[in-house]
Amino acid sequence: MIKDLSEIHKPVLVYEILDILHITPEDKIIDATLGAGGHTLEFLKKGAKTLSLETDPKMLKLARKRIGDSEAILEHANFIHIKEIAHKYGFSPVKGILFDLGISSFHLDEDERGFSFKNENAPLDMRLDPGNMEVKASTLLNVLREDQLKEMFMVSMPPASAKKLAQKICEKRKNKNFSKMGDLTALFAKRKPGKIHPATRAIMALRIAVNSELENLTVALDRSFDLLGPKGKIVVISFHSGEDRIVKNRFKSWEKLGWGLGQGPIKPSEDERVQNPRSRSAVMRVFEKNFS
Numbered sequence: 013m014i015k016d017l018s019e020i021h022k023p024v025l026v027y028e029i030l031d032i033l034h035i036t037p038e039d040k041i042i043d044a045t046l047g048a049g050g051h052t053l054e055f056l057k058k059g060a061k062t063l064s065l066e067t068d069p070k071m072l073k074l075a076r077k078r079i080g081d082s083e084a085i086l087e088h089a090n091f092i093h094i095k096e097i098a099h100k101y102g103f104s105p106v107k108g109i110l111f112d113l114g115i116s117s118f119h120l121d122e123d124e125r126g127f128s129f130k131n132e133n134a135p136l137d138m139r140l141d142p143g144n145m146e147v148k149a150s151t152l153l154n155v156l157r158e159d160q161l162k163e164m165f166m167v168s169m170p171p172a173s174a175k176k177l178a179q180k181i182c183e184k185r186k187n188k189n190f191s192k193m194g195d196l197t198a199l200f201a202k203r204k205p206g207k208i209h210p211a212t213r214a215i216m217a218l219r220i221a222v223n224s225e226l227e228n229l230t231v232a233l234d235r236s237f238d239l240l241g242p243k244g245k246i247v248v249i250s251f252h253s254g255e256d257r258i259v260k261n262r263f264k265s266w267e268k269l270g271w272g273l274g275q276g277p278i279k280p281s282e283d284e285r286v287q288n289p290r291s292r293s294a295v296m297r298v299f300e301k302n303f304s
């Protein structure tokens with residue numbers, strides 16, 4: 013039973029984001045990744061008008077409970093639809109748009125959807141929005157060709173390890189299809205004390221593929237830019253190099269077009285890294301638009 017979402021998912025880089033956005037009452041801010049609502053709540057405290065998107069209906073329900081009856085607009089949507097939803101609610105131009113990518117700690121603690129190695133009996137699903145998505149993680153493991161599997165794992169693993177894993181998967185599925193987390197973790201060595209689970213990177217690559225995370229990010233960044241007012245800012249927090257590369261390259265190309273200035277990488281302070289271990293891999297980049 014979840015008592016307090018703030019205990020489960022601590023928002024990252026809050027002070028840095030508030031410092032960058034300089035929110036004054038009535039400013040319009042879009043939180044493209046509501047999650048447990050941590051950042052949205054901080055924007056509300058500053059008096060902002062907020063529009064927050066969340067693709068996972070279960071997460072949205074929890075955040076709605078936490079945020080309560082405030083005037084925040086919370087919408088079940090994938091952020092690739094950010095433009096039409098922003099127009100629907102009159103959120104253009106806006107002062108800032110935040111993308112805090114990936115999944116929340118709540119997803120990792122959840123038993124039934126296969127986001128974590130912790131529950132070996134969980135089905136290999138990993139869809140953030142099951143009602144609107146067909147392909148589960150198990151399907152990818154059972155149907156992709158070896159070269160496709162290798163390419164998928166290369167998002168978070170070195171090519172040689174990705175190739176080895178792809179071979180093992182093809183070998184194993186000759187006898188039995190993948191259906192549970194344990195079928196995947198069985199392909200890895202046991203976890204050593206104090207080290208990350210050896211399957212962590214493979215699980216992340218699988219989740220990224222199931223939810224088309226890199227493709228969605230690329231599309232959403234471009235659609236977001238058009239919503240910014242003069243001096244408006246897009247703030248993106250990434251948790252692995254594949255995401256960060258997309259953001260860095262996008263911002264560089266906008267700079268070359270003379271659309272504004274990129275800033276970053278900005279990383280959490282030592283204090284935050286100690287207090288919130290999840291923040292350790294966070295990298296933030298900001299783009300400020302220079303025209304109206």
Ligand SMILES: C[S@@+](CC[C@H](N)C(=O)[O-])C[C@H]1O[C@@H](n2cnc3c(N)ncnc32)[C@H](O)[C@@H]1O
Binds near residue numbers: 066228
């Ligand atoms: C890292 S969490 C955000 C945490 C949030 N900032 C907080 O402070 O609680 C990322 C959230 O974005 C959601 N998400 C991931 N991809 C999305 C997408 N394409 N569109 C909308 N939400 C998405 C996930 O379901 C997850 O709840």
